[in-house]
Amino acid sequence: MTNETELPTGFGASGNSTPETAVDPVAPARPLVYRQSAWTRVTHWLWALSLFFLLLSGLQIFNARPDLYIGQQSGFGFDNAILSFSAANTVQGPKGYTTLFGKTVDTTGVLGLSGSGEDLAARAFPAWVTIPSYQDLATGRVIHFFFAWVLAATLLIWLVSSLINGHVKRDLLPRGADIRRLPRDIADHLRFRFHHARDYNVLQKLSYAGVLFILLPLMILTGLTMSPAMDTAFPFLLDIFGGRQTARTIHFIGMTLLVLFFIAHVLMVLAAGPFNELRSIVTGWYRADPPAKPMPEPGE
Amino acid sequence: MAKFMLSRRKFLTSATIASSGLMLSGCDVFDALGDRDNAVRNFIEGANDLTYKAQRLLVGREALAREYPKSEIRQPQRPNGSTDPDDPQYRSLAASNFADYRFAIGGLVEKPLSFSLDELRNMPSRTQITRHDCVEGWSCIAEWTGVPLAHLLDQAKVKPEARYVVFKCLDTIEETLSGGIKYYESIDMIDARHPQTIMAYGLNGKPLPVANGAPLRCRVERQLGYKMAKYVKSIELTDSLAHFGDGKGGYWEDNGYDWYAGI
Numbered sequence A: 001m002t003n004e005t006e007l008p009t010g011f012g013a014s015g016n017s018t019p020e021t022a023v024d025p026v027a028p029a030r031p032l033v034y035r036q037s038a039w040t041r042v043t044h045w046l047w048a049l050s051l052f053f054l055l056l057s058g059l060q061i062f063n064a065r066p067d068l069y070i071g072q073q074s075g076f077g078f079d080n081a082i083l084s085f086s087a088a089n090t091v092q093g094p095k096g097y098t099t100l101f102g103k104t105v106d107t108t109g110v111l112g113l114s115g116s117g118e119d120l121a122a123r124a125f126p127a128w129v130t131i132p133s134y135q136d137l138a139t140g141r142v143i144h145f146f147f148a149w150v151l152a153a154t155l156l157i158w159l160v161s162s163l164i165n166g167h168v169k170r171d172l173l174p175r176g177a178d179i180r181r182l183p184r185d186i187a188d189h190l191r192f193r194f195h196h197a198r199d200y201n202v203l204q205k206l207s208y209a210g211v212l213f214i215l216l217p218l219m220i221l222t223g224l225t226m227s228p229a230m231d232t233a234f235p236f237l238l239d240i241f242g243g244r245q246t247a248r249t250i251h252f253i254g255m256t257l258l259v260l261f262f263i264a265h266v267l268m269v270l271a272a273g274p275f276n277e278l279r280s281i282v283t284g285w286y287r288a289d290p291p292a293k294p295m296p297e298p299g300e
Numbered sequence B: 001m002a003k004f005m006l007s008r009r010k011f012l013t014s015a016t017i018a019s020s021g022l023m024l025s026g027c028d029v030f031d032a033l034g035d036r037d038n039a040v041r042n043f044i045e046g047a048n049d050l051t052y053k054a055q056r057l058l059v060g061r062e063a064l065a066r067e068y069p070k071s072e073i074r075q076p077q078r079p080n081g082s083t084d085p086d087d088p089q090y091r092s093l094a095a096s097n098f099a100d101y102r103f104a105i106g107g108l109v110e111k112p113l114s115f116s117l118d119e120l121r122n123m124p125s126r127t128q129i130t131r132h133d134c135v136e137g138w139s140c141i142a143e144w145t146g147v148p149l150a151h152l153l154d155q156a157k158v159k160p161e162a163r164y165v166v167f168k169c170l171d172t173i174e175e176t177l178s179g180g181i182k183y184y185e186s187i188d189m190i191d192a193r194h195p196q197t198i199m200a201y202g203l204n205g206k207p208l209p210v211a212n213g214a215p216l217r218c219r220v221e222r223q224l225g226y227k228m229a230k231y232v233k234s235i236e237l238t239d240s241l242a243h244f245g246d247g248k249g250g251y252w253e254d255n256g257y258d259w260y261a262g263i
Helices: A038-063 A137-164 A167-172 A176-190 A202-225 A228-233 A236-240 A244-272 A274-282 B002-024 B027-034 B039-044 B046-058 B088-095 B117-121 B149-156
Strands: A032-034 A067-069 A081-090 A093-100 A103-106 A285-287 B102-107 B113-116 B126-133 B139-148 B164-176 B179-188 B198-203 B217-219 B232-238
Touching: A038 A137, A038 A244, A038 A274, A067 A244, A081 A244, A137 A167, A137 A202, A137 B027, A137 B039, A137 B046, A167 A202, A176 A202, A202 A228, A202 A236, A202 A244, A228 A236, A228 B046, A236 A244, A244 A274, A274 A285, B027 B039, B039 B046, B088 B164, B102 B149, B113 B117, B113 B149, B117 B198, B126 B198, B139 B149, B149 B198, B149 B232
Parallel strands: B102 B232
Antiparallel strands: A032 A285, A067 A081, A081 A093, A093 A103, B102 B113, B126 B139, B139 B198, B164 B179, B164 B232, B198 B217
């Protein structure tokens, strides 16, 4: 019903109803296809909203204890920290430091010590990446847990609807053919050669499925492992993640991966044509490449 | 080839514009959420009630927090908050090694009671090696010994209308223009009667040190550290938290933290 190629009919064509053929009668038509269901579009933007607030309130929460440890507890009488942010006064004035696996790097101005003039502060992450901008753990927690509920509810709604409408099976789970196409798809991406089709390419399938089925559930589960009450309900959480502090560390690493995904995602949208990509995730309609006519690609 | 160069330039330009937009989105636009009376903040605080109800559904009343082997006690219990109260009443009690200290139970009970430290030590006791999780993010494992709170509540015979236990403490946590604010906290009857909720007088096999809340502190193992009031002087059974402090159920709650600290 929705995955058929359709010509612009006015619905969902966001006002741009002039067929391409009117511009160049020789070029084959680039059809508008219905690519994203309403479920995907609404949940996509709710994820974007909640991940934005989760990230910035999460960094606020992290700043209250700017160290990551491995194990059940934080080492005060022993050392099990793998990442620490700190500040110190030196002869050249205050400095900020980042220590990763025992190796310390001067990160003054960004990590450990940031701000300027009267706002110069010893804090792990700078004011411009935390909500609120000043140190306020209580508010950070209020915001974080609210959007954690939004994210979890949205994921559940998306999962149920996408299992029913076939989105998961049709668009996300990579098939054998997808895997065989992987090297070529990577090469195409590296050369900024994008295919505009109704279906996701292999890298899209793998990254979206990885985020939706691995990374986000991992974030939820490691988040729950940090809750002392949930540890009581599901004690195995402490075992599968190797302790509350390891879960906190994994939660932080997951955050880093989500940020990297976000950067890659936005860059890909910009590279593939931001107007068309945005239209498809706002209205559902996507202008695809002409149906595969023998159009020899250079060098192939 | 020319086409490719063009699209790459276009790509880099748009990428730069997009990333500078991100940098400019500095987060002080959301600082109003830090205002405790902000309507949006009050709305999103409602998620904490949802968390409380969901966790009460998922976590059995009697489900125990994990207890660890002795080998996990690898360091002294890290003290936090007040660590050396200089309140005159506390100082004089500490000077006599808490010989004159009495722990009182009042409010909605049939039989208001008070106990000396020796009387508490002679009651049935429970020893547990548990993980203390601070709201800041750190954890520390230690062995706690004390009287189950349920045992004390049974002796005082709690009235059926009681909904909360309020802990009143001897330490001044904050000095304000209108005087010092004493630490206080509260839990519901489910946590109050939980087998691991104890009034602890021992830590790692020794009497509870001053830094960790001597002579008596609470342990509520299924919640965060700020629930576990130190330097407890008395408890009051109540049906409403409205007439304690600012009415939010605890010192940190009055400062914007969640009343339910199971998360």
